[in-house]
Amino acid sequence: MVDIHIYNTKARTKQPFEPIDPSNVRMYVCGPTVYDHVHIGNARPVAVFDVMFRLLRHVYGSDHVTYARNITDIEDKIMERAERDGVSIKSLTERCARQYQTDMLKLGTLEPSLQPKATEHLPEMIKMMKTLIEKGHAYVADGHVMFHVASMENYGQLSRHSRDELIAGARVEVAPYKKDAADFVLWKPSSEDQMGWSSPWGKGRPGWHLECSCMIEKHLGETIDIHAGGQDLIFPHHENEIAQSECSHGATFVNYWMHNGYLTVDGEKMSKSLGNFHTVHDLLKEHEGEALKLSLLVAHYRQPIDFSIKTIQEQKRRLDRWYRLTDGVDADTTIPVAVIEALADDLNTPRAIAALDALASDDTAGALKAGAQFLGLLLKSNDSWFKGDAPDGITASEIEVLIADRIKARANKDFSESDRIRNRLESAGVALEDGASGTTWRKAD
Ligand SMILES: [Zn+2]
Incomplete structure (x- = not known):
């Protein structure tokens, strides 16, 4: 059994992770307020705690981890935006929530077990x-x-x-x-x-704080293992979640609090007036999701990260190298120990990436592929990675969206929908290959 250690904000120290119930490890991450496309800073907790989700599934089994990431669809900013744009609140929040979920899947993160919406929890509140x-x-x-x-x-x-x-x-x-x-x-x-x-x-x-307390109570219980989010949420949001939940239940709310550091862009705080404001949606039009995700994982999650287009390009080159080396190579069936050990040590992603670099040679390409795929990387065929060659009439990003929809349909055991999507892609000249670690696509022969 791998020993996970987590820096617990509540204790201000690194502690061994001991779940309340190893057969149901529970983690909650505060999700977005949905009124616009999210910016790259909002994607940092998604990318970072996706790695935590993957690690927990590896250690405790994929059926023994429940990860909830909420959608805040009640907020004054939403009301203001709906009024400004002359649209209904429902259509605004549903469109933005769908877009957010699609963009996060394109970033190569796993879908959380649950994505509860605040509007569905009024009786609990x-x-x-x-x-x-x-x-x-x-x-x-x-x-x-x-x-x-x-x-x-x-x-x-x-x-x-x-x-x-x-x-x-x-x-x-x-x-x-x-x-x-x-x-x-x-x-x-x-x-x-x-x-x-x-x-x-x-x-x-x-109020916003109440929404999270009630979604956690309903879906995960009174006491949960891990609650995570950006460091800017420690006060007042998380402090107030604790107050509400502990005073109503008389029980400890959260055993381990995890917070990711700030994200700047080109050395400055991101702002629309500085012209360094990047939405995930726009970045995904120009850059590979895997390169974008890797750019968010090259720094340790508790450190500040300075993001730039140059970082994405560097990570794209790193992935190019890994793709070339692993072309036609089968992934090992076990994940390299050095990768798991690095992640188990308070989610040390820079060390895990260095371990993958150390495996980037012909002899160990199978291990590299296994370790990278564990992080949700190297999931494309080399053809689609290097050529981005979607057949005429469909774009690579449309294909990714359909693949994400199909994964969702299969998870819901909606096989007629998943077949329908496969047929639709086939008729557009796209062949799918389902492997142990995900679905890749290529232009049909
Ligand atoms: Zn929250």
Whole structure:
């Protein structure tokens, strides 16, 4: 059995990973708010914790890991965007969520076991607020339900902020309905024309923090193994998730907290005004998903990463080398120990990539292929990698989308849909090859 060690943000130290139940290891990652294409910074946690998912499946068995990544489809930004564009909230969020899921698959990450949506969990949210009010941790004021921070003795355990920092960091607006400046919103009122749901406290909508607590409770349980996300979520988002869940359940919420570092682009914070703002969707039009993913894994996940087009090009060249070496070679049936050991050591992807480079010779090409495919790389045929030669009338990225749809259909045991997609690709002159480690395509002979 491989021993996994994880740097736990809560303990500020690396600890051996011991799951609550090895037959059902549970991990949650905060997903996107869906109102636009996501940027490359949003793809970092997806790529990094996909590796964690793969490692856990390797160690505990693929049927013994549940990975949930949510879709936040209630948020004021969504309402503003829908109004600006004159579209319904539902059509905006559904389109953006679908696009996000497709782009993440094209990035070569596995589909999570569950992708719950906030709008599907209103009853759970109302129930949790009722519990918090009954237990004296929340109060109703002026159509709002507020979490009363002073009611929780160890509030701030994750971020370790002082009370002054808590207040400043919460970007607290002075509001007459607050008992205390640090209190945060669980529920806020919606006007007639705003998105809202009926509740015992009137028409309104939930706060973002509450959404995650309730999706975790419903799908993964009161105490989970791993909760992960970007470092910018530690406070207030994750701190407040802890407050809600622990005060309503009276149990530890999360055993291991993992946070990835910041991503800059060309040495600067990404911003539309600097012209260094890259969406994953746009990058995938110009670059291979595998090269993009590898660019996100060359730095250790807790370190900051400076992203650039040059990085993608460098990783494309690395993959070119690996593809050439493994052309026509069968992947070994076991994954190289050095790769697993590096990943088990707090997800040391740079060390795993160095281990793959060390295997990049003719003698060990089978091991290279096995290790790379474990990370979701080298999954294309050499033809499609080097020539990108989609037959006329269909683009390589359309093919990738259809392959991703077919994988989804097969996972859902919808074999008539998966056959339909295969037939459609065949009629476009694309042949599929299903292997142990994924599906590749080539131009049909
Ligand atoms: Zn969250």
